[in-house]
Amino acid sequence: MTTKAGTILYLNGVSVSFDGFRAINDLSLVLDKGEMRAIIGPNGAGKTTMMDIITGKTRPDKGEVFFDGNIDLTRHDEPGIANLGIGRKFQKPTVFESHTVEDNIRLSLKGERSVFAALFAKNSVADDRRITEILETVRLDGRRDALAANLSHGQKQWLEIGMLLAQDPKLLLVDEPVAGMTDAETAETARLLKDIAREHSVIVVEHDMHFVRELDVKVTCLHEGSVLAEGPLDHVAADQRVVEVYLGR
Amino acid sequence: MITQRVFGAGFTPRVQLALALILLGGVLVPLSNLLLAPSNPLHVPSYALALFGKYLCYALLALSLDLVWGYVGILSLGHGAFFALGGYAMGMYLMRQIGARGVYANPELPDFMVFLNWSELPWFWLGFDRFWFACLMVLLVPGLLAFVFGWFAFRSRVTGVYLSIITQAMTYALLLAFFRNDMGFGGNNGLTDFKDILGFPVQAAGTRGALFAASALALAVGVAVCAAIVGSQYGKLMIAVRDAESRTRFLGWRPENVKLFAFTVSAVMAGIAGALYVPQVGIINPGEFAPANSIEVVVWTAVGGRGTIVGPIIGALLVNSAKSWFTGALPDFWLFALGGLFVFVTLFMPKGILGLWDQWQNRTMRKKPADDPIEPSTAPLPQPAE
Ligand SMILES: Nc1ncnc2c1ncn2[C@@H]1O[C@H](COP(=O)(O)OP(=O)(O)OP(=O)(O)O)[C@@H](O)[C@H]1O
Ligand SMILES: [Mg+2]
Numbered sequence: 230m231t232t233k234a235g236t237i238l239y240l241n242g243v244s245v246s247f248d249g250f251r252a253i254n255d256l257s258l259v260l261d262k263g264e265m266r267a268i269i270g271p272n273g274a275g276k277t278t279m280m281d282i283i284t285g286k287t288r289p290d291k292g293e294v295f296f297d298g299n300i301d302l303t304r305h306d307e308p309g310i311a312n313l314g315i316g317r318k319f320q321k322p323t324v325f326e327s328h329t330v331e332d333n334i335r336l337s338l339k340g341e342r343s344v345f346a347a348l349f350a351k352n353s354v355a356d357d358r359r360i361t362e363i364l365e366t367v368r369l370d371g372r373r374d375a376l377a378a379n380l381s382h383g384q385k386q387w388l389e390i391g392m393l394l395a396q397d398p399k400l401l402l403v404d405e406p407v408a409g410m411t412d413a414e415t416a417e418t419a420r421l422l423k424d425i426a427r428e429h430s431v432i433v434v435e436h437d438m439h440f441v442r443e444l445d446v447k448v449t450c451l452h453e454g455s456v457l458a459e460g461p462l463d464h465v466a467a468d469q470r471v472v473e474v475y476l477g478r
Numbered sequence: 479m480i481t482q483r484v485f486g487a488g489f490t491p492r493v494q495l496a497l498a499l500i501l502l503g504g505v506l507v508p509l510s511n512l513l514l515a516p517s518n519p520l521h522v523p524s525y526a527l528a529l530f531g532k533y534l535c536y537a538l539l540a541l542s543l544d545l546v547w548g549y550v551g552i553l554s555l556g557h558g559a560f561f562a563l564g565g566y567a568m569g570m571y572l573m574r575q576i577g578a579r580g581v582y583a584n585p586e587l588p589d590f591m592v593f594l595n596w597s598e599l600p601w602f603w604l605g606f607d608r609f610w611f612a613c614l615m616v617l618l619v620p621g622l623l624a625f626v627f628g629w630f631a632f633r634s635r636v637t638g639v640y641l642s643i644i645t646q647a648m649t650y651a652l653l654l655a656f657f658r659n660d661m662g663f664g665g666n667n668g669l670t671d672f673k674d675i676l677g678f679p680v681q682a683a684g685t686r687g688a689l690f691a692a693s694a695l696a697l698a699v700g701v702a703v704c705a706a707i708v709g710s711q712y713g714k715l716m717i718a719v720r721d722a723e724s725r726t727r728f729l730g731w732r733p734e735n736v737k738l739f740a741f742t743v744s745a746v747m748a749g750i751a752g753a754l755y756v757p758q759v760g761i762i763n764p765g766e767f768a769p770a771n772s773i774e775v776v777v778w779t780a781v782g783g784r785g786t787i788v789g790p791i792i793g794a795l796l797v798n799s800a801k802s803w804f805t806g807a808l809p810d811f812w813l814f815a816l817g818g819l820f821v822f823v824t825l826f827m828p829k830g831i832l833g834l835w836d837q838w839q840n841r842t843m844r845k846k847p848a849d850d851p852i853e854p855s856t857a858p859l860p861q862p863a864e
Binding site for chain 2: 319
């Protein structure tokens with residue numbers, strides 16, 4: 230058994246069932262500090278459910294979930310976990326549609342999260358500069374005052390990644406970031422995520438194999454709620470069981 | 479806008495105009511009633527003063543609903559309860575001011591207690607002979623009920639239709655409770671026959687004028703408070719919770735606290751509205767808790783345009799003017815008209831009168847709608863999280 234020390238995320242023997250259906254089945258996964266990991270797996274493999282467990286949306290029936298060495302995530306709720314330093318991009322992009330791009334980032338900026346702090350918050354120059362920086366990183370600086378509702382699908386994905394960056398989390402969970410993107414946008418996103426991974430730990434879930442290849446990181450293949458194979462992409466892709474799972478659908 | 483920079487983004491030109499009109503009306507209408515001769519075309523007759531004073535209270539009630547429904551997405555079908563509680567607190571003060579002038583001439587006990595053969599004042603009536611204490615209760619009782627109710631409801635993540643239903647159940651339960659004689663609030667007759675307030679006879683023209691002015695002032699303060707809240711960072715958070723509650727959670731915010739604050743502030747506003755309403759109409763009875771009353775408030779707000787601060791005020795004034803006309807001309811048709819109005823607004827004017835106005839303005843001014851940085855008061859987009 231691996232030790233928790235030095236890991237950013239440590240899942241051990243995690244299981245969860247929905248009405249008797251085992252969505253996650255004795256799943257163990259370890260992510261080192263500063264590591265980026267790509268997670269692949271057929272539809273319904275449990276990738277999103279795994280993120281639900283890490284972020285406190287779903288409670289595991291059994292197993293251990295530790296963050297940053299020794300923080301037991303099963304004892305915290307969603308806002309608590311977010312404030313510990315875990316950010317999440319949803320599979321379906323979720324941004325605040327009736328707010329501007331700028332306000333979406335502003336609401337995500339790291340800082341105190343109480344009602345009274347928000348009531349009396351003043352826009353600081355430092356915040357403005359940080360927002361500009363983030364918008365440049367996610368290539369949305371030209372759309373600062375646009376309503377999020379008016380962004381294209383790909384831009385919404387980027388805005389959500391920008392919101393993640395604004396939170397300045399230690400660990401980013403990114404669920405299908407290139408779904409619905411053009412090839413050019415996909416390549417751009419791979420570059421963006423690799424940039425981000427230089428200073429953060431990242432888990433990326435994606436079906437797009439070109440994209441996963443671009444990321445050039447260790448890959449974990451999930452199937453029926455547990456790890457089927459793990460290693461470099463070529464190694465995983467050559468695994469007979471992985472091939473069967475993907476072709477057998 | 480300089481004013482917007484000083485007071486915050488919520489003080490849009492429209493809000494400023496509304497504030498100016500409310501304050502101006504609050505001064506000019508009573509003055510015209512008191513000082514101008516009835517023959518003068520600018521004279522406001524006393525019946526109109528009383529009627530519009532009432533509408534101002536309704537407008538404040540609609541505004542309070544807008545804060546929670548328009549901005550945080552809590553469709554309260556029980557806001558009439560907070561209004562009525564504020565009204566009862568004021569009514570209790572007014573009852574105690576009657577003193578020995580009641581039918582039974584008991585200096586301590588209100589008539590209905592003498593009638594019930596009670597020998598002393600129940601503990602919860604103590605202190606209400608003092609105006610400041612009654613005012614404190616006007617704020618505290620609705621605020622506390624909203625806080626406790628919201629604490630449990632929002633923490634257990636009750637939302638949408640279920641939340642609406644339990645708010646309705648809350649006002650209905652209070653209706654039944656206040657109907658009981660042994661509750662000590664006058665049973666189904668409620669509290670009435672008031673004599674004076676702060677030493678001034680409630681029926682006197684001067685008192686009525688002052689109550690009108692006080693209602694206008696309260697409404698103006700309500701508008702200013704809502705504009706300040708909505709224009710703050712917290713106001714943006716309210717809209718974020720309304721449109722994508724679970725997203726805010728994963729950003730580290732606690733939507734239950736966001737809702738709780740708005741709900742409590744809103745209930746206090748509704749309570750103040752009720753407290754100003756009671757001396758002007760001269761009675762408060764359990765009928766004010768009727769679920770139908772709370773639903774009417776929703777209609778006013780929807781008609782004016784929710785999530786706009788100014789819209790619900792316009793809605794309350796218009797719908798109630800229509801109601802007064804209908805109940806005079808075609809009394810049997812009012813409920814049908816109200817129901818029809820609600821259906822019409824929901825289907826054809828989802829953003830209410832103000833929404834329609836904005837649309838028309840956008841069209842005539844040929845603004846580029848796509849990149850238009852709209853006010854924080856944008857009406858809700860139905861956008862479920864995830
Ligand atoms: N809250 C829930 N209630 C019931 N079943 C659920 C729930 N969440 C997930 N499931 C089921 O668990 C299984 C795993 O779902 P999950 O969304 O994690 O898959 P995924 O790997 O993310 O798939 P995809 O690639 O399609 O996004 C699915 O069969 C799904 O129907
Ligand atoms: Mg998924």
